[in-house]
Structure formats: C-alpha cells, structure tokens
Amino acid sequence: EDGNTLTSASGAQTDLPERILGRIEDAAARTLRDRISRREPLTRDEVDSIDMFLSSLLVRVPSARQSLQEGVAAIALLERETAAANRYPAPDSDGFERNALAHAAVNALTAVLPELEQMTHRVLMAPAGEFFVTSDRPALIWSPIGFNGIANRLCEVTFPLSPTSLLLLTWHGSDLSGYCPADADD
DSSP states (O other): OOTTOEEOTTSOEEOHHHHHHHHHHHHHHHHHHHTGGGTOOOOHHHHHHHHHHHHHHHHHSHHHHHHHHHHHHHHHHHHHHHHHHTTOOOOOOHHHHHHHHHHHHHHHHHHHHHHHHHSEEEEEEOOTTOOOOOOSSOOEEEOSSSOSSTTSTTOEEEEEEETTEEEEEESSOGGGOEEEEOOTTO
16 A cells, blocks of 8 residues: 555655556556457557556566565665664665655656567467466566566567457567467467
8 A cells, every 4th residue: 555655754745656657557458448459550659558557567566566675675774784884874764665666666667668669569369268367467577598687688578468468578570569369389
C-alpha cells in the first residue's frame, strides 16, 4: 500500500507516480482491448503504451518490489555502517528507503523504455484451445548465454498480454515485428 506514493522530508505525500502509472495502464488496456484483440496494426503511441506498461511492470510486481526494497535496505545499512566505522554521523536514509519503490517504478520508464523501443515486437497468438501461462511475475527476461537483462543482446522478453496472446521482444529480426501464430509444439 502506498508503494507508489512519494513522501517528502516534511511528511507531505503525493500520489503522482501512481497516477502516471495508472494512465499508462489505462492506455495499455485500451490497446489490448481495442487493437491487439482484433490483430490490428498498432500506432507508435500504442506500442509505447505497451512498452511503458511492461517497463514499469518489471519493478511493480510483488516479488520485484520485495527484492528492490531488500536491496535498498542493504544499501542504507551499508551507508550507516560505513559512517559509523569512519566516525561520521549516521546518514538519514528514511526518505531513500520510503521512496525507493516509487522512484524505481518511474525510473524504469526512462531506463528500460529506450531499450524496449529498439527491440523487435512480435505478438504470438496461441493456437485454438491453447493458452499462455501467466503468473504473479508475468514479464520474463531470459537469455541462453550471459546475464538475464535487457542490455544482453541475446535476451528474449516474454509478456503474456492475455491468455491467447503473448508479447515476445528480441534484438533480432526487426522485419518480423507483428502478429505471429504460435505453434503448440514450440
């Protein structure tokens, strides 16, 4: 709760990050409902809405949020311990820890979005009677070699858009962007 609320040092709060993310989610939902469900070509704005939703989702799901919060807590602890070891006053990390998740969600738009924009976008359509598996962390970044991250040019990103459509992003084959049938044997 309030994970996308920013709190100032004075205690004032703003839900601006949540409102921005809500607008992105609305735009992506309209694109899914109005265009992708009918397999219509997407405008640049519609592709951007899906990419923005995906990039923010990478840090908004519970497992990612927990991992981010644990990492921020570890950084804050290291800063306090370093200050103590050097006999400096302990830094005030409350604001850093409290606002980390909201900053991560918004920063994902600027850090991940430019990369996604360069990738090939294919919407795989499930065969009749078949469905894509979804989970509590639906977006998946995978690579056969190296680290699993967008910067790895061998990575693939999968993101179920509905039970019957799945977005596949890759770094190759830009001429293959569009809707593609998925073979049940693949």
